[in-house]
Amino acid sequence: MMDKAAGALLPALMEQAGAGAARLLLERGPELGLGEQARVVVLAGPGNNGGDGYVMARHLATARRDVTVVSAGEPRTELAKAARQAWSGAVIPLASFQPDSLLHAEGIVVDALFGAGFKGDLPSAPAAFLQGFKHRMALDMPSGVDGLSGDCAPGVAPCQLTAAFGRLRPGQLLLPGKAVCGVVKAVPMTMPPESIQAMEDAFPAAILRTPTEPVPAEAEGLLRFFHNAPGLWRLPLQTPLDNKYTRGVVSVIGGGVMSGAGRLSLMGARRSGCGLARVAVQAQSAMIYILGAAGAIIDELTPSVTLQTLLEDKRRHTWVCGPGLTSSEVMASFPVLLAAKRQVVADAGTLDWAAGAPEKLRGAAVITPHAGEFARVFNTPRMLGLLKRNRPLAALEAARLTGAVCVLKGSDSVVAAPDGRVAINTHASDGLATAGSGDVLSGVVGTCLAVGMAPWEAACAAVWLHGQAGQAASAREGGWPLAEDVAAELGRARGLATTLQQAG
Numbered sequence: 001m002m003d004k005a006a007g008a009l010l011p012a013l014m015e016q017a018g019a020g021a022a023r024l025l026l027e028r029g030p031e032l033g034l035g036e037q038a039r040v041v042v043l044a045g046p047g048n049n050g051g052d053g054y055v056m057a058r059h060l061a062t063a064r065r066d067v068t069v070v071s072a073g074e075p076r077t078e079l080a081k082a083a084r085q086a087w088s089g090a091v092i093p094l095a096s097f098q099p100d101s102l103l104h105a106e107g108i109v110v111d112a113l114f115g116a117g118f119k120g121d122l123p124s125a126p127a128a129f130l131q132g133f134k135h136r137m138a139l140d141m142p143s144g145v146d147g148l149s150g151d152c153a154p155g156v157a158p159c160q161l162t163a164a165f166g167r168l169r170p171g172q173l174l175l176p177g178k179a180v181c182g183v184v185k186a187v188p189m190t191m192p193p194e195s196i197q198a199m200e201d202a203f204p205a206a207i208l209r210t211p212t213e214p215v216p217a218e219a220e221g222l223l224r225f226f227h228n229a230p231g232l233w234r235l236p237l238q239t240p241l242d243n244k245y246t247r248g249v250v251s252v253i254g255g256g257v258m259s260g261a262g263r264l265s266l267m268g269a270r271r272s273g274c275g276l277a278r279v280a281v282q283a284q285s286a287m288i289y290i291l292g293a294a295g296a297i298i299d300e301l302t303p304s305v306t307l308q309t310l311l312e313d314k315r316r317h318t319w320v321c322g323p324g325l326t327s328s329e330v331m332a333s334f335p336v337l338l339a340a341k342r343q344v345v346a347d348a349g350t351l352d353w354a355a356g357a358p359e360k361l362r363g364a365a366v367i368t369p370h371a372g373e374f375a376r377v378f379n380t381p382r383m384l385g386l387l388k389r390n391r392p393l394a395a396l397e398a399a400r401l402t403g404a405v406c407v408l409k410g411s412d413s414v415v416a417a418p419d420g421r422v423a424i425n426t427h428a429s430d431g432l433a434t435a436g437s438g439d440v441l442s443g444v445v446g447t448c449l450a451v452g453m454a455p456w457e458a459a460c461a462a463v464w465l466h467g468q469a470g471q472a473a474s475a476r477e478g479g480w481p482l483a484e485d486v487a488a489e490l491g492r493a494r495g496l497a498t499t500l501q502q503a504g
């Protein structure tokens with residue numbers, strides 16, 4: 001709960017939000033196709049989002065813009081009431097507003113109906129009102145979008161521009177919300193640390209912390225969001241004292257039948273900078289790995305050299321288990337690795353092996369399901385519901401059920417740790433939607449773990465490196481890279497990450 005002193009800061013925040021949103025509209029109106037004299041209609045809801053709308057209207061009027069406020073309900077909060085009072089223009093009840101075809105085509109509606117406080121179904125009259133306009137700008141969120149998950153209620157009117165207040169919200173970055181926010185622009189807000197805390201208290205857990213922002217002790221263990229970027233984690237730099245072992249050893253369980261996935265994972269690990277990568281594979285299938293990667297060591301499994309034998313080498317602490325593996329290959333390796341207390345990245349075949357039985361993954365350091373794999377492992381109605389409507393919570397719950405960090409892959413990957421940290425990754429490329437790109441990622445996670453990073457930081461770093469490599473490979477290949485092209489960019493991605501993390 002917010003204390004009194006923190007509460008006293010909120011009117012100033014609303015003033016900054018409304019003034020900043022007005023400035024944003026004035027600056028970006030021409031890009032939205034609005035003329036100099038375009039009329040602005042603010043649809044104000046009953047909460048503080050509506051309050052922001054009244055403040056914005058006041059600033060637009062001061063800037064001599066033609067602005068009309070339409071009310072979709074009397075203000076209910078003290079803040080919104082004060083903002084309403086400070087607005088000296090008329091307020092037209094929604095039911096009395098007269099439609100006007102010119103206004104609808106050439107003006108813009110500001111969606112100040114609901115923001116972070118939206119719950120349930122979108123009322124049809126205000127939703128239809130918003131939809132009637134050609135141009136729309138949202139304050140905080142387009143009404144009907146859940147600020148935490150990006151879930152959209154039926155009837156959401158997509159906006160071309162969304163003003164984010166001080167901080168981004170998860171729902172502005174996660175699909176489907178991201179798709180209806182249009183361009184999201186942060187309205188800078190001067191916030192002393194007390195106001196950051198006040199905002200967090202006002203909207204629990206639904207703003208994104210920047211990488212360098214400290215987490216207050218009382219937030220430890222609670223759900224909290226971060227934007228994934230260098231600085232949130234730190235990759236080790238190269239030093240003259242390095243040798244291949246200090247850079248980390250990654251071992252991959254190689255599939256006997258489907259070798260491509262394991263080879264891509266190997267490539268991901270090597271290209272992202274591990275000092276040594278090895279593959280453990282049944283002897284009869286070893287040749288493809290031997291011919292495919294001159295710099296890797298291939299350990300041929302025979303009745304006399306078993307996985308247990310390889311595990312006697314304590315330097316081989318990090319393993320990738322899953323890409324290209326059949327269930328029997330997983331059964332013969334994954335439990336053995338866990339019993340030997342190794343750090344394991346569980347992907348692909350290992351996830352399929354754990355279908356309907358997430359407890360089988362307990363002991364893994366990181367799991368990397370895409371939505372289909374997630375649905376197979378966590379197949380209860382509750383988890384399937386979360387997967388559909390709240391990916392951050394789905395990933396968090398998966399992390400808590402398995403004790404592993406969960407990377408829920410997609411165009412908006414989320415990385416959740418059992419302790420409540422959830423990173424949202426927006427640094428990626430559609431070019432990554434190509435077969436084998438996830439296999440590459442599992443190898444990168446392996447490298448980040450092998451070099452000594454903690455599992456959540458390792459997974460976040462790997463997702464960012466993979467995203468950066470995806471962007472670079474897409475640029476190089478005209479938008480259509482292969483997984484191999486993505487892997488080829490990982491060294492440069494790591495170089496960039498280390499530069500950026502030092503700058504941050």
Ligand SMILES: NC(=O)C1=CN([C@@H]2O[C@H](COP(=O)(O)OP(=O)(O)OC[C@H]3O[C@@H](n4cnc5c(N)ncnc54)[C@H](O)[C@@H]3O)[C@@H](O)[C@H]2O)[C@@H](O)CC1
Pocket residue numbers: 010013014015017045046047048049050052076077113114115116117118119120121122123139140141165198199202
């Ligand atoms: N307090 C602060 O520090 C700041 C708040 N800000 C604004 O405050 C907003 C959040 O304010 P609130 O918590 O008041 O929430 P909202 O203004 O988003 O909405 C809450 C109101 O809408 C009603 N409501 C919610 N869902 C409904 C539905 N489906 N049908 C009908 N009525 C529904 C609720 O009963 C409540 O009256 C943010 O989105 C942001 O715009 C900004 O001013 C920035 C600073």
Ligand SMILES: Nc1ncnc2c1ncn2[C@@H]1O[C@H](COP(=O)(O)OP(=O)(O)O)[C@@H](O)[C@H]1O
Pocket residue numbers: 370409410411412413428429430431432433434435436437438439440441466
């Ligand atoms: N549209 C997209 N934008 C950004 N990243 C994407 C997109 N589509 C897929 N990805 C990323 O590409 C990878 C695909 O992994 P996965 O589905 O496991 O593929 P595969 O099994 O073929 O290796 C994941 O890391 C995912 O986050």
Ligand SMILES: [K+]
Pocket residue numbers: 049111112113114115138139140141142143
């Ligand atoms: K809104």
